[in-house]
Amino acid sequence: MPPKRIRVLLGDDHRIVREGLKQVLADAPDIDVCAEAVDGDEVLRQVEARIGDVGLDVVLLDIAMPGRDGLEVLQALRKAWPRLPVLMLSTYPERQYAVRCIKLGAAGYLNKSADPDDMVAAVRKVADGGVYVTPATAEALASVVGGASAKTGPEALSHREYQVFRLLTSGHSVSEIGAQLQLAPNTVSTYRARILEKTGTKNDVELALYAERHGK
Template structure:
């Protein structure tokens, strides 16, 4: 029996225009003592209003967001959420196959992509992972991302200088620009410059995608 006293429960908002889907998600998450659905919304504008009312990442641990939303589609809402609350994890939900939307969602800053047909245990694991600050990628989404990265014209991690590789390893370990600067004895703006070069050379657009890139590199190295 999981204990709900070990830490503060994760506070979740569900954004989906189908009530039956929202009820189903709530029922699945109700089996996890540490996951509490505190709000729900049936349209894009409602999601933004609800997140605003709850104080963004100050009042929420994660947002579960459907791609096909009325009023303002999920990808548009995702961009608005990441612009206003960059640290608020957003797990995208969809009935579409991963190869169609997973890479696009991750490029826009989503912390993961989950098919609505996923097994309930996988769903709970995904929500828990993003709510705790991690990135959830199914095997299919990882494959789609790997294909996208392989098709870029960038040079990849092999082209990184020694210093860039140091910064790359620390970024993908979850260190902030300030923490990396302190560890390597560099000014924050210098680290930011290295970070930009790393994104360009790896063909990635943000820290989430960079972390997935590193994960895929490590996987390939172990094959």
């Protein structure tokens, strides 16, 4: 009897990334990318359509997607289908998002530049009910458990505040951030004011220097 194939839904808004990931996973005889989605709402629709008779074993989910981003979709998936493992993908270093993802119930966190063998191993592990944690993620988690990352500075920011914080410190304007996150500019400005207050900075220049000091 042939081994059970792992059915994967791939959620990423960049076609070239999806094609690359599909190629990596296609080399594994026991993994099948059975569906793709380009935004958060489509991920949820695809999961709902496939979770029954068709079957689905793992969701590979990008963090940075238009509209509802990966962490919001992760929360929705965990609420509706708590037994479905979600492996988060990102271009951001582990110290930025890994702990947030694991706390929200992700089965693992993987950088898109990860070695293909690690990618395959991660899918297999979470499909088998495990949690995939890289050494860098394990270190970040240990620092939180040890109290080294108390809720100050970036750790005190909500998820949406952290999104705005990251974009502000990357040089994006309020209007650009609003367009990317699908928020009104005045809403972004409100988030910006909260971020400045929580980080103890007065303007975007100080905020950028703050981000550099904190490795964010």
